[in-house]
Amino acid sequence: MVRVAVVDRELCKPDKCSLECIRFCPINRTGGKAIELGEDGKPVVYEDVCIGCGICVKKCPFNALSIVNLPDELEKMLIHRYGPNAFKLYGLPAPRQGAILGVIGKNGTGKTTALRILAGELKPNLGIFDREPSWDEIIKRFRGTEIQAYLQRLAEGKIRAAHKIQYVDLVPRRVKGTVGKLLERADQRGVSKEIAKFLGLDRLWDRDVRRLSGGELQKFLVAAVLSRDADIYLFDEPSSYLDVRERIKVARAIRRFAPKNAYVVVVEHDIAMLDYLSDYVVVMYGEPGVYGIASKPYGVRVGVNNFLKGYLPAENVRIRSEPIRFHVREAPATVTAGREKYLEWGELLVKRDGFVLRAEPGELQKGEVVGVLGPNGIGKTTFVRVLAGELEPQEGYVYKPREELKVSYKPQYVSPAMFEGKTVEQVLREANPAALAPGSWLYTELVRRLGLHRLLDRRADSLSGGEMQKLAVAAALAREADIYLLDEPSAYLDVEERLTVARAIRRIVETRGVAALVVEHDVAVQDYISDRVMVFTGTPGKEGHAHRPMGLREGMNMFLKELGITFRRDPETGRPRVNKEDSYLDRLQKRLGEYYYIPKRGEEESEES
Structure with missing residues (x-):
């Protein structure tokens, strides 16, 4: 076995503890040195001496120590380590020319590190710290694997990379100018204006980048990267800050404007978008912040399903204790009939800063989750704030049958205040x-x-x-309440964390017999948690119309028809999958008016991506 020991230097506070991690180490008591204070006054674990008993981990009051036992064979795949007692990355996702590789996994398992290595921004060190390994050594380590040819080209300087970074909010601090001038400066293929028009950036052509919203910055960066003349295009979480309509638009832009002979890699936490965009997938798994492993490549459907089931057959590894399953078919409408109403509202009219929101009458019932769908700027947050009592409508009412009912509210934007x-x-x-x-x-x-x-x-x-x-x-979610109002709870969360939150919402609603209203752009998450949905339509920034809560199928059909996209069901996991544009199923479902397809039990899937 190989010991991987990680000491989080930020969490470790030796001045606030008695260093029991060192005093109680059984090896240290016999005269050896498995853990001692380093030059910076913080513990250093010697992995070749450590027996992996885990006593130091349990003794640390700040959870700064992690020790994991891994098979010896994994060391042959070690590609990078940031330093002694730091994160280890095993293996790399292998991009293929002319295909889109999707990467899925928890935050902290090395996805961004892998992208930086593929982009040539970070040279892998094979875990060697006393010298810099040569490219010959690196390529030799991966001889006979799919990634070898790519690393050879990278070593020879034959790979030009265009990398869309994860944190788009850093852009205004580093670049200055208008959207148009910056895109023209980045344009090496003569396509910037066409991409800008496709993504709706043409109306922002003369706007300063410092005045762009998060979603606009995201689209600006995607357009800038696609305008570059490169051999590999890397997109780190391109759906952040975007609503469903814009996510699909960005996915279509990547497919349409990336050169046909280029390598394309996309890291994404929205399962539906990853499925729609990718040709094959790699799962990154491991212990966040400790080590990460890149799986073998899988077909899109099989790879995402294996991830949801929590078992990777090619590696014979279980990455989750229980599988995630979605609605196989919509619950009968009679399920909600006669339930106790926890919250009611009449026809609402809300006017704020030139924006007008009209809402149809509706209610939240005991034991149900109502999902809220719609584009950005359409009034979803305004509506939730009205229900939470933060805003008063100009017309209409919000009524709680019992005044003692408690409300737990998670706002859209979270601030240090x-x-x-x-x-x-x-x-x-x-x-x-x-x-x-x-x-x-x-x-x-x-x-x-x-x-x-x-x-x-x-x-x-x-x-x-x-x-x-x-x-x-x-x-x-921890608060004891009767009504939970959650505005974009999955923002910033990775796919595992989104599913954790989704499971918690369902469990709280079902076991406590409470009600929840959830604003969410991730269709897979909405599908997993929602009993009914509310659809918001209108003109973003001007006027919005909130439709009454309706059945999942009816609501999704209305929402997806407006977007012009169709979904089918995976027969194994029940998860929603976006049909490729103008495919046979896409055309068939549009003709039938079934945009949110729920197959019969045992029905075979007709389309594979």
Whole structure:
């Protein structure tokens, strides 16, 4: 066995603990040295001496230590390590010329590191720190594998890369100018204006990039990368900040404008978009922040299904204790009939800053989740704030049959001011003390799976945007409430974390007999959690119309018809899959008016991507 020991230098605080990790190490007591203080005053674990007992891990009060035992064979696949007691990456996703490779997996398992290596921005070190390994050594390590030919071209300088970074909010700090001038400067293929028009950036041509929203910045970066003349195009989470319509548009742009003979790699957490965009997929798995492993390539349907089932047959590895399954067919309408109403609203009219929202009458019933679908800027957040009592409608009413009903609200945008002066532990304890009890399902299924147990001692207002979002979601779901209003709970979350949140929402609603209304752009997540859906239509930024809550099939049909896309069902997992544009199923379902297809039991899938 090989020991992988990681010490998180940010979490480790030797000045605030008694260094029991060193004092209780059984090897140290016999005169050996398995762990000792390094030059920076923080522990260093010697992996060749460590026996992997895990005592130091349990003794650390800040969860800064991780020790994992891995098979010896994996060391032959080691491609990069950031330093002693730092993250290890095993293997690389292998891109293929003329095909789109999709990469799926948890945050912290090496997806961005792999992209940087494929782009030539980071030279792999094979875990060697005392010298820089030569390219001959690197290529020899991967001799006989699919990635060898690509690494050979990379070593010879024959790979030009165009890389769309993960964090689009960094762009305004690094570049200055208008959208048009910056795209023209990036354009090496003479296609920037065509791509801009396709993505709707032509109306922003003269706008300064510092005034772009998150979604506009995302589309701007995708257009800039596609305008480059490159051999490999890498897209790190291209759907962030975008609604469903814009996600599909970006996916179509990548397929349409990427050169046919180029390598294309896409890291994506939206399963439906990844499925629609990719020709084959690689699953990144492992222990976040400790090690990551790139799986063998799978066909799109098989790879995503294996990921959802939590078992990779080619590697004979289980990556999740239980599978994820979606609705196989819509529940009968009679299921919700006669249920107790927890919240009602009449015809609403809300006017704010020149925007007008009209909502049809509706209700939230006990034991159901109502999903909310619609483009950005159409009034979804405004509607949720009205239900939460933060905004008053100009016309209409919101009525709770019982005034003592409690509401838990997670706003769309999470700011440090929400948690000012509190630690993560204090925020969770105030929400629900049971969230910090190691034996409770809230702690196991929510706090641990979202990685918040490692951050308990940190100030909540000093967390990163993604960490703050996870804390806000966990606190909202942990509260004892009758009605949960959640505005974009999966923003910033990876696919595992999205499914964790989705499972928690369903479990809370079903076991506590409460109601939830969830605004969400990820169609797979909506499909997994929703009993009914509300569809918002209109003109973004001007006027919106909120339709009444309706059955999943009826609502999805209305929503997808407006988008012009169709879904089919995977017979194994029940997950929704986007039909390729103008494919046989796409044309058939549009002709039948069935945009949200639910096959009969045992029906074979007619289209494979």
